[in-house]
Amino acid sequence: MTAADRTRPHVWTVSEVKAGTLTQCLGVARFIDPDPHVVTVRKEFRWWKPTLSHLFDLWRLRQPDVIISCGGQALSHTMLIAGLCRRRPLTVHLAGPKPEYEDRYDLVFVSRHDWTSEREKKPNFHPMIGVPHRVDTEEMEARRPAAKARLAPQEGPVATVLVGGPNKAYHYDEATVARLVATIRGLAAEGWTVLVSTSRRSPAALQERLAGLGEPRIVIWDRQGENPFRDYLAAADALVITKDSVTMLCEALATGKPVYAFDLAHRPANPHLDKFERYHADMSETLGLTRRFEGSLAPYAYDPPQESRRIASMVEARLAERTGRIAP
Structure with a gap:
């Protein structure tokens, strides 16, 4: 020492x-x-x-x-x-x-x-x-050129989609999963390269459903080898985060890029749902850091929290x- x-x-x-x-x-x-x-x-x-x-x-x-x-x-x-x-x-x-x-x-x-x-x-x-975490704006800026060149060598913008899993506030019913799949395909059809990553809480069935997308502009992490999470963040021109994860959304804000919250099926009214909804309202309506995803990824500016x-x-x-x- x-x-x-x-x-x-x-x-x-x-x-x-x-x-x-x-x-x-x-x-x-x-x-x-x-x-x-x-x-x-x-x-x-x-x-x-x-x-x-x-x-x-x-x-x-x-x-x-x-x-x-x-x-x-x-x-x-x-x-x-x-x-x-x-x-x-x-x-x-x-x-x-x-x-x-x-x-x-x-x-x-x-x-x-x-x-x-x-x-x-x-x-x-x-x-x-939100919550503190280990992702820094400076790190994201430094990683960005190499990450984007490796993960999205074709022309066009990059959208990163981070998917969590069911919790006490939200669940992934068939309609929600179908809407998520349609969103990913729709972004790819618009010319976005879409990087998709699931989390430890993601059900195996959801991972399998996403893995079956298999289109040239859609890259799905197969959960094999080193986790590309940080490079997925760094490469993004915009991000879509499912509403069940407070931490992933806060980490995404370190990029300084537009962050959109993807709505999920609500469980019957309960304190957990109220808490999550208060969080998302504060982040979007009060602080202006995030936006609700409504089909497009329009750019906007904010100062990343530190x-x-x-x-x-x-x-x-x-x-x-x-x-x-x-x-x-």
């Missing part, structure tokens, strides 16, 4: 095993510590049935100066780790925690669509746009207050 490594704040991330929670933690952590220690958990901590592997790390490894957590299962583990450290680390949670943990964190960042007047009163709470970097700066400033160091 170099002298610079010893003076730089050390970050632990604590998240659920779900990729979306880990990527949020790492999206922020990388601006503070390029080599954070990653802890993933499957269940809440129970003293009578502990999971000790990451607790042993407290004695084997450098203890954290900052813990960044995400996901409901991570809350109890974060507090346990923080309580066992020789010097209590700064604790940061991404998303609204359960009520019993709200005052136990030093900093909490909550997406605007989950923001409430009660949270406004809490000095440790701060709103954020939430991961902004949150990291706030964490460093708070840590500097505590330690007396000067924030970078």
Whole structure:
């Protein structure tokens, strides 16, 4: 370990095993510590049935100066780790925690669509746009020429379509899947090269349906080999994202290109649906960052959010207050 490594704040991330929670933690952590220690958990901590592997790390490894957590299962583990450290680390949670943990964190960042007047009163709470992630505008610009030349060598614009999967708010019924397939074919017929990628949550039947499109201007990732996700983003002149994924839509906004939300079949009215719909309304109607997909991919301009970097700066400033160091 170099002298610079010893003076730089050390970050632990604590998240659920779900990729979306880990990527949020790492999206922020990388601006503070390029080599954070990653802890993933499957269940809440129970003293009578502990999971000790990451607790042993407290004695084997450098203890954290900052813990960044995400996901409901991570809350109890974060507090346990923080309580066992020789010097209590700064604790940061991404998303609204359960009520019993709200005052136990030093900093909490909550997406605007989950923001409430009660949270406004809490000095440790701060709103954020969408969710943090690991995609940067500068990286997208640097990748773009090579990605576009490799994935879309023919003339014409490139549309990237990112497809998620059913959740508690939306489902992929036959009419929705048929509309998605028709959209992809329609864009190709208009001269777009269409890059299509599914996610871990995409049902196998949906992947098979998309794989059967097989047209010259439609490129479907077959989920074999290295994930081309970042190149699919970078190559795009416009993007279509299914509404079930908050993270993919936020990542798409890092490109600075038009981002259109593709509507899905709604499950019967429930809190999850209301939450997603509030999110999409905020991103499109209030902030002007996205558009609802209604058949065309007209260009428009916006300033890509830099939430991961902004949150990291706030964490460093708070840590500097505590330690007396000067924030970078």
